[in-house]
Amino acid sequence: MSKNLSRVVKLSLFALVIVMALPLLVSAQTPDENTLIIGQSVDVGQLDPATINSRAEANIFFHVFGTLFEIADTGELRPYLANAYTISEDGKEWTFTLNEGLTCHDGEALTAEDVAYAFDRAANPDNGFTGNTSGFVLPSIGFQGTRVEDELNVTIITDRYQTPNLRLALISEVYIHCKDAYEAMTLEESAQNPIGSGPYRFVEWIPDDRIVLERVEGYTLREANFQTQIWRVIPEASTRVAELIAGNIDVAANVPFDQSEAVNASGVAEVQAVSGTRRIYVGFQFGENFADAPGYDALQKTEVRVALQYAVDVPTICQTLLGTSCERASSMVNPPNNNPNLQPYPYDPAMAEELLDAAGYPRGENGVRFETVLMGPRGRYLNDANVVQAIAQYLTDIGVQTTVDIRDWADYSQLVRPKEVGPMFFLGTGGGTWSALYDMADLSGPTAGTNYTNWNNSEWFELWDSLADIRDAEEERAVVNQMLEIFYNDPPWLLLYFQPDFYGVSNRLNWNARRDEWIVIYNATLK
């Protein structure tokens, strides 16, 4: 090769190296003492307070918008924009009294009229909102409308009595915004320009990159300790962990448990593992559209479903596949609201086999009692696909030959809602810390949307209906406990665990992760 050509080649390589090396001289940026950076895996879909669709969205919106009451990490409900409430005699009308001197971020006074507007706007079918407020909260409280009593008092009108704690918690999920500001915007504009009522004001949204919030100076209802909050979108878990260890973010949501050790050894951050409120279970499908599916007949028998509770070594699954000793479920209700008399079924395969023999399903010559299918998702819950496979193996070990059918979450979720999963299916549903009834509402009726198993225990549903007439808390508790015993003894779920959640938290920060998947961080401080 000629010397000239060789020189050209070398020069082009050298130029490339220089171009790439120059920026290395610029130092990396880390958060300063006035800035808090949180890394979540998903971005918001839009910024309208009436359309919250995911926990990631709710986490950010909660810092921008105030709510009438706030659900504390303990499950306690404490005043926020409102300082008191009264309930009408029939329990259908709730009148909230607002704090004086409230304003929205544009300076507009926040009055009872604005609260009424926030509820009515979310309920208005012409707006076509989907998501938590219009799709869940308002139907769940039987929302009928609002009435402005005076400047500080607003009444929420519903069609039914509801346990106060449950209703208050649901109402606490509605984000309050000012009427004039939102009436001046089209729906397309309000989806991009949130004007809030909380401790932080919206500054900037760079889709799929970050949302920047600035503290509202003089906001007295909540103590906002950092001048700026940046909510970064970092979809890949390993990247979030690397950013945390590098000191570039303060909190990383959903840290993979197998990277906990690396985080803890970094000296920069630590992993907080909390027992979450999401109930992970295997549902037994009772829907007749599965009547021809393998194992369907066997799984209709209460004795068989009880036997299977003993077959799965949940503590070992937690320790090996979830990296922690998780909270075992003895009912569908989160502690501390569950029935204290119910103990989780122990892992006892011999007992499981004995009960299956007694139920009329002895092992055949090939060692199989009956065959069935366990469906499950990939990519939704912690290590879900592996947990599903482990469960299937435990069931196969006691002679219930279980085939696994795993689908990506996007596909799986579209089968769960119309109840087209079975004869057994793996699922996790969100729960709360503030009310047993909130958790039990999954089974509010044989045809309820969240009764994915189509369970139809008449005793349970009669007692559920009876709760509507009970006003006394102790009496209600007794019925709840009775219902949970029914659930325990005629289980529509194979009870597993409450999903643990892992948060990576910078050592410079004073902040504790919550159980209910909320990242409420306005009160975090520097150490």
Next chain:
Amino acid sequence: MGQYIARRLLQSIIVIIGVTLLAFLTLHLAGDPTYLYVSERASTEEIEATRVKLGFDKPLPIQYLNFLSGMTRGDLGLSLRSRQPALDMVLERLPATLELTLFAMLISTLLAIPIGIISAMRRGTPLDGGIMLFAMFGQSIPSFWLGIMLILFVGLTLRWLPISGHKPVLSLLFEGNVEQAIRNIPEAIRFLIMPAITIGVFSLSRNARLVRSSMLEVLSQDYVTTARSKGLKERAVIIKHAFRNALIPIVTMLGLEFGFLLSGVVVAETVFSWPGVGRLVFNAITQRDIPVVQAAVVLFSFLFIGLNLLVDILYARLDPRIRLR
């Protein structure tokens, strides 16, 4: 030439109808998207109301015809999630993706051509063997793994480059903010290097092999021997006679390269939190946000068709024997 371009543009309409129909059917085959837009505890009535709101209650052919009718007016619909015009959402993220793909192409091409030439000139030597080994490694390595490794070693251990994120340049240029765009360039390159290597290393390896084999073929041609026997300097032989002719398959590859890099960009965008079209489309697919997927499909189809047309025209410029009909 004019007729040729007109015919190709006509063909592109058929291509676009085909790909949008395919995307539309695939997204609907997986089930009813309504469930992704309602709360976990939504009642049957709420689900039905949402289905009507989103227009999923209409028969599939009607939904598709509505989309086509909108497309002819330049209206590709609103995103089901964000209520923003779907095309605007794609266009908003396109500059970030273009930055990444063009930078990856630049790196892979700038390196592949000299590496391929050196390898061809030093055929059979240990240097040639080393380059080919590297090329094989580069084509075999999964880009996802490479991205994570770069983050761990270059970003986290050595702290040379930012682990993730993006600094805009092209979008600022499109907005007319030239001054800020220029100021951002050094920082933007820092953010670009690791994701560009992640998606570019495969192309670099493949192109280096292609340049090598193309050069080897051309160097054995009679006209190269003639050029040498005429006493031309080796530099002139390589650059003017050999390399220009070796360029034809490389130009073809570069045309396809852009499409290849675009299709692979979703991995780098996910690993490096890059706010580009790849992630937007990936999320739109998982959320069955059909208007956004369709907008991206239409836009990318136009890009591919335009690029292929450009490559065909370049062909004719490089090799006068090729005529466009």
